[in-house]
Amino acid sequence: MAESGSSAEFSGSLTSSILPPPRTRIFKIIVIGDSGVGKTCLTYRFCAGKFPEKTEATIGVDFRERLVEIDGENIKIQLWDTAGQERFRKSMVQHYYRNVHAVVFVYDITNAASFHSLPAWIEECKQHALGTEVPRILVGNKCDLQDSVQVSTDVAQQFADAHSMPLFETSAKNPNSQGDGNYGNSDHVEAIFMTVAHKLKSQKPLVLSQPPEASGGTVNLSRGRDDAGDGTRSWGCSSC
Numbered sequence: 079m080a081e082s083g084s085s086a087e088f089s090g091s092l093t094s095s096i097l098p099p100p101r102t103r104i105f106k107i108i109v110i111g112d113s114g115v116g117k118t119c120l121t122y123r124f125c126a127g128k129f130p131e132k133t134e135a136t137i138g139v140d141f142r143e144r145l146v147e148i149d150g151e152n153i154k155i156q157l158w159d160t161a162g163q164e165r166f167r168k169s170m171v172q173h174y175y176r177n178v179h180a181v182v183f184v185y186d187i188t189n190a191a192s193f194h195s196l197p198a199w200i201e202e203c204k205q206h207a208l209g210t211e212v213p214r215i216l217v218g219n220k221c222d223l224q225d226s227v228q229v230s231t232d233v234a235q236q237f238a239d240a241h242s243m244p245l246f247e248t249s250a251k252n253p254n255s256q257g258d259g260n261y262g263n264s265d266h267v268e269a270i271f272m273t274v275a276h277k278l279k280s281q282k283p284l285v286l287s288q289p290p291e292a293s294g295g296t297v298n299l300s301r302g303r304d305d306a307g308d309g310t311r312s313w314g315c316s317s318c
């Protein structure tokens with residue numbers, strides 16, 4: 079008798095005192111594409127709210143985070159700004175794809191070669207066995223440079239459709255600038271990453287907030303350096 083009474087008391091207090099308070103979920107989103115397409119500028123724009131005055135080729139990976147609230151839930155969007163140059167990424171690639179929640183492919187609308195590289199980036203994802211449930215989106219950057227367009231919206235849209243990805247055209251420099259097609263004319267950098275976050279929130283299950291090491295990854299964010307003091311943390315490759 080006494081046991082059943084205490085059992086009732088126990089279950090009644092579960093939610094109030096034993097369960098930990100809800101924790102912030104982390105969405106790990108990797109941003110990949112050729113060197114110079116603007117991955118660093120796009121991620122910086124989203125996390126720091128401005129276009130960086132100066133960038134250098136990313137070595138290994140830079141982490142940028144932003145806390146957002148979606149439907150009353152706090153969510154940490156963790157952007158992995160990857161290196162586009164092969165020599166700066168080769169020993170890091172496995173870390174990029176580990177426990178990733180979404181992939182953002184970036185090309186430069188003023189650089190056809192960066193668009194033609196996309197199949198190779200998609201192939202890399204395949205080789206790392208990304209499930210079909212992992213959302214992928216395509217971003218054509220540098221829409222402010224309308225006089226130098228080399229990749230038309232139509233061609234990009236066909237590619238996006240063929241790979242079942244939504245297409246956004248934008249500019250990290252001036253995200254309000256107009257594209258020349260029907261897609262993404264008013265899409266700001268903000269909207270791109272928030273769209274991914276909304277999509278992820280609607281999926282489950284998701285990883286709870288915890289250090290990347292504990293979540294199965296091998297990257298320790300605390301080892302990164304924040305040279306610029308802007309919240310960016312870098313994790314380079316020892317062989318670079």
Ligand SMILES: Nc1nc2c(ncn2[C@@H]2O[C@H](COP(=O)(O)OP(=O)(O)OP(=O)(O)O)[C@@H](O)[C@H]2O)c(=O)[nH]1
Pocket residue numbers: 111112113114115116117118119120133134135136137160161162163219220221222223248249250251252
């Ligand atoms: N006009 C214009 N220039 C941009 C835009 N985004 C980036 N850039 C410029 O493009 C160059 C490369 O930008 P990054 O963001 O460093 O390119 P990345 O893709 O990170 O390159 P890696 O780190 O080498 O892979 C820089 O000179 C930026 O100022 C944009 O939207 N418009």
Ligand SMILES: [Mg+2]
Pocket residue numbers: 117118119134135136159160161162
């Ligand atoms: Mg970069």
